[in-house]
Amino acid sequence: MNRNTHPAIVTVRPSEPLQILQVETPKPVDNEVKLIVQWTASGPLDHHQASAHLLVTPPQILGDGVAGTILQVGPNVTRYKPGDEVFGFVWRNAKEKAHQLYCVAPENLLGKVPEGKSMQEAVVLGNNFVTVWHVFTNDFEFELPWDRGVEGGAKGKPEGYKPRKNETETEDGRKKWILVWGGSSSCGMYGIQVLKYYGYENIIAVAGSKHHETLKRYGAKECFDYRGGGDVVERVKEFVRKDGGEVSYIFDCIGSQDGSLRPVARIAGADGCRIAILLPVVVKDAAPGIKPEYEMDVTSCADWAKNVTPVGVRTHFWMDNKVLAGTLQTEIMPWALETGVIEPNEQIVVEGHTMLERAQSAMDMLRDKKVSGGRLVWRIAEEGQIAEALKELKQ
Numbered sequence: 134m135n136r137n138t139h140p141a142i143v144t145v146r147p148s149e150p151l152q153i154l155q156v157e158t159p160k161p162v163d164n165e166v167k168l169i170v171q172w173t174a175s176g177p178l179d180h181h182q183a184s185a186h187l188l189v190t191p192p193q194i195l196g197d198g199v200a201g202t203i204l205q206v207g208p209n210v211t212r213y214k215p216g217d218e219v220f221g222f223v224w225r226n227a228k229e230k231a232h233q234l235y236c237v238a239p240e241n242l243l244g245k246v247p248e249g250k251s252m253q254e255a256v257v258l259g260n261n262f263v264t265v266w267h268v269f270t271n272d273f274e275f276e277l278p279w280d281r282g283v284e285g286g287a288k289g290k291p292e293g294y295k296p297r298k299n300e301t302e303t304e305d306g307r308k309k310w311i312l313v314w315g316g317s318s319s320c321g322m323y324g325i326q327v328l329k330y331y332g333y334e335n336i337i338a339v340a341g342s343k344h345h346e347t348l349k350r351y352g353a354k355e356c357f358d359y360r361g362g363g364d365v366v367e368r369v370k371e372f373v374r375k376d377g378g379e380v381s382y383i384f385d386c387i388g389s390q391d392g393s394l395r396p397v398a399r400i401a402g403a404d405g406c407r408i409a410i411l412l413p414v415v416v417k418d419a420a421p422g423i424k425p426e427y428e429m430d431v432t433s434c435a436d437w438a439k440n441v442t443p444v445g446v447r448t449h450f451w452m453d454n455k456v457l458a459g460t461l462q463t464e465i466m467p468w469a470l471e472t473g474v475i476e477p478n479e480q481i482v483v484e485g486h487t488m489l490e491r492a493q494s495a496m497d498m499l500r501d502k503k504v505s506g507g508r509l510v511w512r513i514a515e516e517g518q519i520a521e522a523l524k525e526l527k528q
């Protein structure tokens with residue numbers, strides 16, 4: 134193995150097979166750590182980037198979910214030491230990206246893999262855990278207060294914490310409902326679990342029926358199948374009408390023009406209803422021989438009522454919240470995994486003889502829409518590379 138370079142998975146041309154590129158291995162500086170990447174997760178953003186070069190400058194290294202062992206730390210690192218097993222959401226530049234043998238990232242983008250949990254389980258949180266926290270605090274303005282706890286005390290929400298009254302009830306005392314469209318997506322499943330933990334009870338999910346039991350266990354009061362025959366929009370509206378309440382918050386975890394935005398726009402009619410839509414909006418899906426089309430302006434993709442606020446979400450700006458920038462990935466995310474506040478998505482392990490084979494298989498599965506209620510995970514470093522790196526650590 135050349136010590137100054139290492140292999141990375143890159144997209145070179147839209148929709149073409151992924152390639153391996155030897156890239157320079159940087160040394161960690163300041164508050165950065167260098168890790169050997171042992172597990173990664175592939176998700177829709179990797180697919181959007183590889184199939185359409187959405188916001189990509191080729192050759193672009195892919196991947197934003199990482200789990201591995203720290204090999205080296207920069208001079209200003211305070212939390213971690215070589216040998217620590219960490220995981221997180223890394224996305225900003227080539228040295229941070231996940232689909233490469235070594236990743237160099239600032240320590241605040243990583244948390245420790247909790248005792249009793251594996252890297253394989255932890256790697257599925259990253260992007261989507263951060264996304265739901267960002268959507269709820271930034272777009273819905275839910276507080277989600279989180280205390281470190283004192284010595285021996287419990288970490289988590291302050292004792293007795295409840296959502297504010299105006300988040301759960303209208304002025305005339307009717308229920309405010311939160312609709313999670315795409316409840317069985319990775320974001321949807323984390324979203325519902327976080328809402329339940331903080332005491333939000335009025336949750337409706339739209340998802341395939343095989344996931345309804347799980348979503349109810351996570352905290353959804355009622356679930357609707359978007360493929361279940363009839364008009365799912367009418368079924369949701371009827372449910373809320375009978376309840377006498379209104380849909381006041383909508384988390385569109387799918388961002389499909391026809392599959393979610395347009396239906397959601399038919400539901401969003403209550404004054405001030407907030408709608409957070411995960412970008413990009415998929416106007417046309419990628420398929421073999423079909424060029425995908427994306428849109429970033431959510432207002433132009435559906436007929437929205439005048440009294441509602443649809444917003445396109447880009448989690449890449451989550452660190453604008455300086456408090457969360459220091460705690461979300463380092464403390465809150467590992468705590469949520471350790472305590473069971475979040476059940477990690479089911480892991481679908483993608484096999485292959487090489488890192489490139491695994492990367493390509495994962496990409497093909499995403500394109501062919503083979504993921505339902507789970508997350509694709511795969512190994513980056515080979516067993517021998519891990520053993521060698523860990524042996525050097527001990528010397």
Ligand SMILES: NC(=O)c1ccc[n+]([C@@H]2O[C@H](COP(=O)([O-])OP(=O)(O)OC[C@H]3O[C@@H](n4cnc5c(N)ncnc54)[C@H](OP(=O)(O)O)[C@@H]3O)[C@@H](O)[C@H]2O)c1
Nearest residue numbers: 177178315317318319320341392411412446447448505506
């Ligand atoms: N902008 C951002 O900051 C940001 C952050 C994270 C994710 N995203 C985007 O958000 C989207 C979802 O990401 P993810 O990782 O959570 O997805 P995912 O887990 O891969 O989503 C797969 C799920 O989507 C469900 N689904 C597909 N079409 C649907 C529809 N029309 N209505 C309801 N459910 C539908 C399927 O449900 P069933 O199996 O039940 O049929 C499947 O379980 C992606 O486009 C991603 O790029 C954006």
